[in-house]
Amino acid sequence: MYKTHTCGELRVVHAGQKVTLAGWVHRRRDHGGVVFFDLRDRYGIVQITINPDVSKETLNVVADVRFEWVLQIVGTVQKRPAGMENPNMATGEIEVIASEINVLNPAKTLPFMVNNGDTNEADENTRLKYRYLDLRRERMRENIILRHRVIKFMRDYLDKQNFIEIETPILFKATPEGARDYLVPSRVYPGQFYALPQSPQQLKQLLMVAGMDRYFQIARCFRDEDQRGDRQPEFTQLDLEMSFVHRDDVLAMVEGLYTAMIPAVTPHKKILSSPWPVLSYTDAIEKYGSDKPDLRFGMQLIDVSDVFAKSDFRVFQSATEAGGVIKCIVAPDSADMSRREVDELTEVAKSFGAKGLATLAVTAEGPKGTAAKFVKPEEFEAVKSKVGAKQGDLILFAADQRAVVNKVLGGLRLVFRDKLDLADKDVMAFAWVVDFPMFEWNEEEKKWDAAHHPFTMPKMEDLPKFETNPGEIFSDAYDMVCNGYEMASGSIRIHRRDIQFKIFQLLGLKDEEIQLKFGHMLEAFEYGAPPHGGMAPGIDRLVMLLADEPNIREVIAFPKNSGARDVMADAPSSVEPKQLKELHIKIVE
RNA sequence: GGUCCCGUGGUGUAGCGGUUUAACAUGUGGCCCUGUCAAGGCCAAGAUCGCGGGUUCGAAUCCCGUCGGGGCCGCCA
Numbered sequence: 001m002y003k004t005h006t007c008g009e010l011r012v013v014h015a016g017q018k019v020t021l022a023g024w025v026h027r028r029r030d031h032g033g034v035v036f037f038d039l040r041d042r043y044g045i046v047q048i049t050i051n052p053d054v055s056k057e058t059l060n061v062v063a064d065v066r067f068e069w070v071l072q073i074v075g076t077v078q079k080r081p082a083g084m085e086n087p088n089m090a091t092g093e094i095e096v097i098a099s100e101i102n103v104l105n106p107a108k109t110l111p112f113m114v115n116n117g118d119t120n121e122a123d124e125n126t127r128l129k130y131r132y133l134d135l136r137r138e139r140m141r142e143n144i145i146l147r148h149r150v151i152k153f154m155r156d157y158l159d160k161q162n163f164i165e166i167e168t169p170i171l172f173k174a175t176p177e178g179a180r181d182y183l184v185p186s187r188v189y190p191g192q193f194y195a196l197p198q199s200p201q202q203l204k205q206l207l208m209v210a211g212m213d214r215y216f217q218i219a220r221c222f223r224d225e226d227q228r229g230d231r232q233p234e235f236t237q238l239d240l241e242m243s244f245v246h247r248d249d250v251l252a253m254v255e256g257l258y259t260a261m262i263p264a265v266t267p268h269k270k271i272l273s274s275p276w277p278v279l280s281y282t283d284a285i286e287k288y289g290s291d292k293p294d295l296r297f298g299m300q301l302i303d304v305s306d307v308f309a310k311s312d313f314r315v316f317q318s319a320t321e322a323g324g325v326i327k328c329i330v331a332p333d334s335a336d337m338s339r340r341e342v343d344e345l346t347e348v349a350k351s352f353g354a355k356g357l358a359t360l361a362v363t364a365e366g367p368k369g370t371a372a373k374f375v376k377p378e379e380f381e382a383v384k385s386k387v388g389a390k391q392g393d394l395i396l397f398a399a400d401q402r403a404v405v406n407k408v409l410g411g412l413r414l415v416f417r418d419k420l421d422l423a424d425k426d427v428m429a430f431a432w433v434v435d436f437p438m439f440e441w442n443e444e445e446k447k448w449d450a451a452h453h454p455f456t457m458p459k460m461e462d463l464p465k466f467e468t469n470p471g472e473i474f475s476d477a478y479d480m481v482c483n484g485y486e487m488a489s490g491s492i493r494i495h496r497r498d499i500q501f502k503i504f505q506l507l508g509l510k511d512e513e514i515q516l517k518f519g520h521m522l523e524a525f526e527y528g529a530p531p532h533g534g535m536a537p538g539i540d541r542l543v544m545l546l547a548d549e550p551n552i553r554e555v556i557a558f559p560k561n562s563g564a565r566d567v568m569a570d571a572p573s574s575v576e577p578k579q580l581k582e583l584h585i586k587i588v589e
Numbered sequence: 590g591g592u593c594c595c596g597u598g599g600u601g602u603a604g605c606g607g608u609u610u611a612a613c614a615u616g617u618g619g620c621c622c623u624g625u626c627a628a629g630g631c632c633a634a635g636a637u638c639g640c641g642g643g644u645u646c647g648a649a650u651c652c653c654g655u656c657g658g659g660g661c662c663g664c665c666a
Contacts, residue, residue, distance in 0.1 A: 033623030047626070067616085086626055109617060112600050116627075120601040120615065125658060178666025198666075225665040226590095351592075351662055411661095453666040507666090551659095562659065 002072055002104070008044020012093050014077040019096060021046065022072045022104065024136070025065055026115050035062050036095075039073060040115075042141065046091040048073055050098050061101045068107040068114065068136075074100035124553075128567045131558055143555045147543045149265045151218055154238050157257050163214040163240065168203040170196055170220070176517055177454055177507065179223035182233070190584040196222035196234075199536055201455060202521055204241040205493055208532040209524045216240040218539070227562045229551035230485060230541055234560075241534030247476050247492055250533050251278075251432055254480065254488065258537075262428060266546045272296065272429040280435045284481075289410020294484030295431055296423035299416060301327050301409045304397070307382045313374035315358060319399035326399040329409050330387050331416045334394035335361035335368070342370070348415055349398065354408040358397040362389050371397060414484060423483065425548055430482045438462070438475040439506070447508040452477040454503050455521075456491040457533075463499075470506055480537060483545060490535020497525040 002022040010019065026040035035050040052059045065071065075096040086092035111129075112122035114136045121127075127134040134140055155165065174181045174195035181195035197203070199221045207215045219239040227233070242250060255276055262269050272295065284293050287300045305326045308316045316326050331337075337345075342359055349357040359369035360380070366372075367380045375383075389395055396412055398405040417423050438458045439448040448470055450456065462473040480488035494500045500522060504514045514522070540552040553559040561567055580587065 027626075027628095029625045029628045031623055031625065031628075032621070034625080035623090036625055036628085038626075049624080052623075081624075084624060084626095089626080092626085109599070113616070116600095116615080119627090122600055123596090123658075126600080175666075179664085201666085223665060226663085228665085229660075231665070347593085348661090353662085450666050455666090563657090 006043035007039050007041040007046045008090060010046055010077055010091050010094055010096070012079055015079045015094060017077050018074070019077055020072065020074050021048075021096065022070070025067055025069045025071060028062075028065065028067075035059065037062070037065070039071065039096075040136075044090055047086070047089070047095040048075065048098050049078075049095045050101075054097055055099050058098045058101045061103065062098075064106075065101075065103070066107065066109070068110060068133075069103060070105040070107070072102040072104055073098050125561065125567055128553075128559070128561060131568050135557065140554070143543065143547045143549065144557060146265065146547055147539070147555055150261065150539065150543055150546070153261045153264055154216075154218070154257065157260060158214075158216045158240070161214070161253065163216045164212065165217055166207060166212065166215050168197070168200040168207075168217065168219070172197050172203070173517075176509070176513070177450060179225050182222045182224050185583040185585055187582050187584075198223050199237060200239050201453060204239060204534065205455060205521070205529075205532065206524055208241055208243045208493075208495075209527065209529045211243075211530075213243045214241075215534075219536075227560070227564060229553075230544070232540065232552060232556065232559055233564045235552070235556075236539040237536040238539055239534075239536045241532060243530040243532045245492075245531070245533050247434070247478060247533065250490060250492075250535060251478060254535060254537065255430075255432075258430065258480075262546075268426055269546060270427050272427050277431045279431055279433050281433055281437065282435070284433050285406050285410075289406040289408070289413060290484070291433055291436075291479065292481040292484060292486040293410075293431070293433075294414065294417060294423060295429040295481075296427050296483060297417060299329050299331070299413050299422070301329055301406065301413070302387045303327050304383050304386060307379060307386060311374070311379065312376070313358070313371060315356065315371075315374075316397075316399050319401075322401070324399060324401045325405055326397060327405045327409055328383070328387060328395050328397045329413055329416075330389045331394040331396060332420065333392045334416070334420070335363050335392045337361070337394055345396070345412060345415065349408050349412060352408045352411040353404045354398055354400060357408075357412075358399070360395040360397070362391050362393045362395070364391060369394070417484075428482055428545065430480065430487075433479040433481055434477075435459075435474050436477040436479075437471065438473040438477075439470045441471060448506055450503070450507060451475070452489065452491050454507055455493045455500070457494050458499070458503075466502060466506065476533070478535070480535070482542075485541050485545065486538075487541055488535050488537035490533065492531070492533035495525060495529040495531050497522050500525060 004020045007021055007023050021039055023039040023041035026038040026045055028035065028037035033052060037048050038045045039048050050058045050062050073096060075098040077094050078097050080093060080095050110133060112126060113120065114133055118139060135144065171184060171194040174183065174193060175198070179198050181198065184194040184196065186192045186194065200217060200219050204215055217239045219237050220234055221237055222234050224233060242253065259271065259274060262271055277295065281291055284291050289301050303325060305320060308326050309320070311317060319326060346357040358371035360371050360375060361368040362384060367375060383395065387395060396409070398408040437451050438456065440451045442449045452475060457476045459474045459476060465473050476492035478490055479486055494503065501514065504518060540555055543555040544552045547555055549555055558566065558568065565571065
């Protein structure tokens with residue numbers, strides 16, 4: 001070993017000991033005669049003191065030393081002289097008086113500073129290009145360590161619950177449904193491809209058929225879709241599956257895991273309510289305008305169609321006549337919002353599909369806002385009392401088809417959350433959303449899509465609707481949500497061949513196609529498949545929330561940028577013609 | 590695919606039609622300094638303002654295009 005101790009562990013009890021340390025030069029303070037520098041490793045920072053009275057030689061060595069040089073120090077731990085302690089440092093009561101310094105490796109001038117906390121943070125592309133330097137920063141190091149603790153806790157907890165960790169293949173089979181696959185060409189079979197798994201869904205179900213009973217995996221998943229702050233081309237899920245369970249058994253298991261984990265890994269985070277609230281999908285959409293509601297604050301959507309049933313306001317009239325609804329949210333203390341701010345909100349509303357945005361400000365002089373002159377006094381009073389608006393509040397209306405109204409107001413609700421700082425970042429508002437529709441109508445392709453995935457068990461009592469109205473079939477799917485993010489998604493699965501076959505047919509797959517793509521699943525269900533279900537909590541998003549980070553790139557060691565590029569290694573990149581030839585691939589310009 | 594925002598020394602910002610030879614901080618180089626901890630002091634180097642075109646007597650500044658980055662919508666079984 002190059003060292004006897006880590007930089008973070010030395011305390012007064014070590015005083016008098018001769019130690020050897022190795023690490024990076026975090027800062028240096030050169031007084032000409034005496035020189036201090038802070039040596040850093042993963043475990044902390046310690047002050048090294050070069051005193052010419054102790055060793056003239058070390059002073060010469062250290063003259064050239066700059067930021068991020070890698071040094072080995074031999075020295076003696078000393079309690080600092082009275083008044084020289086640094087209470088801001090864990091090791092601030094001691095210092096190491098160097099007797100010998102070895103330069104293990106010098107460093108060029110850095111493209112950005114790694115020792116200045118979050119001030120002057122470099123452009124993200126620069127950080128990603130030099131990710132190995134970026135990861136030296138305290139914030140990144142803490143995020144990566146937190147991520148490790150989360151995964152370690154999950155492994156230990158699930159192990160105690162009789163789960164076993166099983167690896168599944170990364171090279172698997174393309175699926176026609178769902179996200180775009182990342183394909184891997186086969187050298188051995190010209191024109192054929194593996195696909196990287198969008199999730200180990202099929203494999204974990206087959207492990208249940210195999211009698212493994214309780215499976216989990218820290219699973220990498222790949223989806224070739226456009227990026228977001230909370231979406232990467234490859235991401236990590238805690239994939240798990242259980243046999244002989246009903247929905248509530250799965251929920252209880254995962255809720256138990258998270259309820260135990262949060263205080264253990266991030267004691268400062270508070271879980272809003274325990275047990276977690278359970279919302280139906282329909283309730284979530286109607287009350288919060290989202291299937292992943294942020295429950296840290298109110299501002300629920302309120303249906304005021306009845307209040308404006310006889311309204312003279314054209315916008316309201318035409319919405320109700322077309323079979324739509326009028327709903328609103330109440331923004332507290334926002335009546336004095338400027339015209340410009342309201343215009344901005346209107347733009348936001350339009351981006352979610354609204355044709356416009358009507359507002360009513362409750363002021364001392366009566367109603368103000370874009371809808372004020374169209375609303376009768378009795379309507380104003382009625383809506384005020386129905387939504388509980390008080391003076392100073394701003395009521396925002398959306399009038400359109402129900403789905404549009406919910407989406408628009410749901411979006412605006414989150415804008416006000418951020419604008420008015422309504423949500424405490426240290427609160428984790430976990431909840432379950434249950435009873436999802438089984439299918440969604442795909443208007444573009446004029447066919448039914450699976451709302452969750454095609455292996456989800458429909459509600460048994462809805463089975464007769466297969467022939468009549470598939471849109472009214474609900475499923476045993478469930479989501480875990482927290483603070484406006486979908487944190488996990490799962491379902492009770494189909495374990496019967498006949499039901500599974502029917503689902504595929506309804507999704508528009510031809511019989512031969514079903515056999516070709518999913519024959520292995522159907523066949524497996526004929527050899528004694530147990531009832532089973534599971535879910536897959538996202539690890540990146542969870543760590544992002546726990547670390548108070550604004551996007552998941554900050555909790556992934558080597559993430560892609562929003563264009564799905566690795567800017568450090570510069571991938572994807574061209575390959576040698578020889579490689580292409582072996583893979584039987586020709587590039588078409 | 591659509592839309593909005595951002596590109597100024599190595600890094601982070603200011604400047605937003607004319608005393609700007611583009612300012613400040615930090616970093617870099619040099620000198621001074623034996624108790625600092627974001628050490629301090631003095632000096633110096635370092636940016637044709639992403640790129641291309643246009644408007645103008647004059648463009649970092651206004652307009653158009655393009656490239657790069659980020660957010661949102663679509664997409665994400």
